Amino acid sequence: MVKVGIVGGTGYTGVELLRLLASHEQASVAVITSRAETGRRVDDLFPNLRGLYDLSYTTPDREQLATCDIVFFATPHNVAMHMVPDMLSAGCRVIDLSADYRLRDARLWSSWYGESHASDELLTEAVYGLPELNREQIADARLVACPGCYPTSIILGFMPLLASGLVDPQHLIASSASGVSGAGRIAKVDNLLSEVSDSFKPYGVSGHRHLPEIEQGLSDVAGTPVVVTFVPHLLPMVRGIHSTLFARFGSSSPAQNLQALYEHFFEEAPFVDVLPPGTLPQTRAVRGANRCQLAIAVPQGRDTVVVMAAIDNLVKGASGQAIQVMNIMLGLDESVGLGQVGLLP
Amino acid sequence: MVKVGIVGGTGYTGVELLRLLASHEQASVAVITSRAETGRRVDDLFPNLRGLYDLSYTTPDREQLATCDIVFFATPHNVAMHMVPDMLSAGCRVIDLSADYRLRDARLWSSWYGESHASDELLTEAVYGLPELNREQIADARLVACPGCYPTSIILGFMPLLASGLVDPQHLIASSASGVSGAGRIAKVDNLLSEVSDSFKPYGVSGHRHLPEIEQGLSDVAGTPVVVTFVPHLLPMVRGIHSTLFARFGSSSPAQNLQALYEHFFEEAPFVDVLPPGTLPQTRAVRGANRCQLAIAVPQGRDTVVVMAAIDNLVKGASGQAIQVMNIMLGLDESVGLGQVGLLP
């Protein structure tokens, strides 16, 4: 049984790790930390977990965490970068769900996060934890930086087009929309039900922190710098991200069958599901499931291709992907413990 | 033109006063205060008001407020009770939307609010501002305490039954449900969309602060002490309160036609609408409107009567009712500026 620790277990990615790990036969949560809730039972805070865990929050403690094989960081950014060096030197392997190790360039990181990085020596060692991109590097990694939720949907959606060089990499457009759980379990007027229910709005148009991560990931795929115009929007619902992606074909419209291209590209990826022609993604089909559903269209047969991608931001966009990464790191089948079916209706 | 001041203009009852007063031909908002947002334009915080007000928040100031004919307090409890004596002595008339003056008994108030009352000498002068109960006293009042949202729906619903002595006043039951806007525009994890959307729950079962107010109001109607079991619930939506009320007939089932009783009882009340037999209330029919819709049923012809009442908690349950009160105080037609139609769908 793999011994798991979770740092920062009171947010939505923390409770989602617990929900998913409850049915993982080869991993067991030994430690879960929260400074604010020390001593409180996890099922007191999250009553959906009653009967599943006999576990209380503890104050983060190096010695205690060092007994774990795998330590997940389900913290806001700026926490992991201070603790990870210690965890690694204690022999733990680390899966960071936060943004601390996603960018390889420390200066770029600092310019977007407004502070200097506390352990930038690890930025190049950290593996970007998108299994469909880096499955092999993940297997051997000590430190994996799990992708953000928007980047997961956008990189998976554009990958086949960029890898095959079919579209102009300098003018990609991503119009994405996320449920409010992406904003975290944090007391803010902006995310009250009375503020965001029954409404839809863009945000972060002038610059969202996921932009450099998206461009880094897509540039890795394309082998050339990629430029994306990224507009995120807030949906009046809890879970789900949908990205609508636009790209223009190169000199001429492609002879290639895009449906076949996508199906072939992802045929080894158990959690990427290319929908049959004529079917479009909807977030509820993947709610609670570790799955990305994709569709491709070329409206009116013109020169612009549209890719649509749906994930659950807390599962394939965060905690499910983190467990998928853990499975790969441990040499397990990638799908262990990830059989949850989308909750529809 | 009546000069209006609003103390505490950044909450939902504040912005709702502004929305409604924008179409009031005989009142004009001269002052709106907020310590936290001093200097900020109201339409910057609430973009639905763009083009309607050229107004910015100011720090509450006695001299400035004293220039107003009517001062609304749209503050949390514990604010008005410190400022109202001053306003009254300056010659303003005050309409308090908070809970500070709703209970006549200072000890009862203290036991529910956990502190002593700062101006308890005004508790007996303050008129409970339910026009359908106290229209005449409101006309002459210096200080009106507007009812809470739940009490408005429950008192209106039970009034005809209690006034006519048809039901047992010692065993009333009120099962109510409110949209989340009733919890205010306050940063709390509990009211995040991700916490309360797609879910339904009771709260405050052991004792909600509206209980003594409900029992005081109903006792006034009945002329005898009334006992209510009150269970509020939180709805996954923004606006609307629905109360489902249960009472048992006295010795025998009534000969009286309850539908006629209700229609007659409220025939002079422009904002209470007794629905025709067979039609039941729904909160969306009164969304944004200063209206209470009521229906009565005696399921299976047994000995228990069910009354159903729907209001918009921010309008007839708060700011609309406050303007109705203002109209009465000023000798205007009760309906001036309150012609907004329910937003359906």
Added chain:
Amino acid sequence: MVKVGIVGGTGYTGVELLRLLASHEQASVAVITSRAETGRRVDDLFPNLRGLYDLSYTTPDREQLATCDIVFFATPHNVAMHMVPDMLSAGCRVIDLSADYRLRDARLWSSWYGESHASDELLTEAVYGLPELNREQIADARLVACPGCYPTSIILGFMPLLASGLVDPQHLIASSASGVSGAGRIAKVDNLLSEVSDSFKPYGVSGHRHLPEIEQGLSDVAGTPVVVTFVPHLLPMVRGIHSTLFARFGSSSPAQNLQALYEHFFEEAPFVDVLPPGTLPQTRAVRGANRCQLAIAVPQGRDTVVVMAAIDNLVKGASGQAIQVMNIMLGLDESVGLGQVGLLP
């Protein structure tokens, strides 16, 4: 491997059976019928099931269904009563999720459903499939009538009080609220998102078809006729039922500790969870899970007790309970395949 057939697989209880059975190790769906969708793949209609079933709808056929060990009816009322006699004579055991066999009294059934019963000779054989009430009879049954969603929450909530004779059985009150999925996957203007979103309303006050079922079940528990005033309401959300139950104590307030009474009463019931004192149910904690969460309160220490119960109407209120019943019928552990965790947030 137990061979399962599902009659009527295009409604919400049908797709929910499929979602839950996807992780049941000892049962496999061999047949699923739908006249309207014959030939269509189930995962074409319900894309959350992609990769889990290689199954298409067929027209109901006696021979084909007769090969199944267990046949679920996930049909509207009035279908099962025509087909079940045939299924039983073919040697299948039947679990009916519809209302056809819930009432033992054929005349009562006819008066509520407006037609005569097509196989009333089976009404007394059919076991009412609430495991917490009839676990032993279910084990040996050929035909089980699964409870309605409201009755499940209301009977479980009142059971300990009625079994112990603490409350007046003639004046029970149930104020319940359901998500819209309870109304089925049927084209009706009344259940459009634009009609029911952002709104709350009572319905069926003069008589809901679940009333006689509730009273029959509670009378079985009490050993005396029980009278309930039942008001259902429609919630602006998909899944979840919450019932708020009111009862009056007999001559005096009970010496007994109600919390202990409830915990003891349900200690052998794996899917009934009595919450610790001070914690109240919320539907999201049981969303997608086969679980009923209960809490008890005596507001202000008066003579009225309030019980609150939350279930997912499609799981413990329908398809999950049906699988629980199947497990009992097959002599399996009651919990097999029912380990889904509530989806929170």
Added chain:
Amino acid sequence: MVKVGIVGGTGYTGVELLRLLASHEQASVAVITSRAETGRRVDDLFPNLRGLYDLSYTTPDREQLATCDIVFFATPHNVAMHMVPDMLSAGCRVIDLSADYRLRDARLWSSWYGESHASDELLTEAVYGLPELNREQIADARLVACPGCYPTSIILGFMPLLASGLVDPQHLIASSASGVSGAGRIAKVDNLLSEVSDSFKPYGVSGHRHLPEIEQGLSDVAGTPVVVTFVPHLLPMVRGIHSTLFARFGSSSPAQNLQALYEHFFEEAPFVDVLPPGTLPQTRAVRGANRCQLAIAVPQGRDTVVVMAAIDNLVKGASGQAIQVMNIMLGLDESVGLGQVGLLP
């Protein structure tokens, strides 16, 4: 008093015309038709209108409608085109909210609507009723075709850019999202709350009927053929459309101040509100109001401009715009009866 007739008064644009006209001082609804609801009071179907109209549905009748000065068609497409010639010859002026007269090219219309047009001789006479584009032609028109909801938001958003020739007109992208009320008050499984709540999905990617209308309108503005990639999405809410628009600058990035360009372009348009820099549109700010809020951004100062536009699909996207058109046709102030304030929260 202008006498108004409404053909097709049971859909959402019909009830919205009634809601808005209730506060129009110079127009009065004399006739409202519905074959299905003939004889039923409008406030029986729409209880938000109780007390406002003493009006029942009638079967459409030429003589009766001919007594009206203005006849609104709030029907599905394919109804108006059969009745309008008659109405015009009877001397009525017609405002059609349906799609029947929006395209000038009869062959294009037929190819998108799958039938031949019944009165194509009127297609060139009909004025496209976007006041910000055709204010003068509307004033004199006998027949006005009100724009679709998506086209309203997209044309208003792109207008200043295209009129000034700043962007490539051959590669415009519109990613739009609509509340479900846009799908009408029609019994369809697809629009049940249980199907579309808590979910987000694209639809009509291969070709939505608003596409030719958008391209026709934008080509009029640009004076050159315009090509748009248009992807609509369905939001889990009732009202509101938001369009996120992308265009690429011509040879170089513009010297021009886009904020000033937009403010200047719309300075005479009372219902188009260019938000101050840094503020982004949100649909709730315009819910129930006849207003379009716009914002412009150039992310990262690159070569792609993003315009964001929010309207209420039933108001500025349908019935409010139709009343604005009526005011212009009648020589009234454009804003008469359109003072409703956005319902926020």
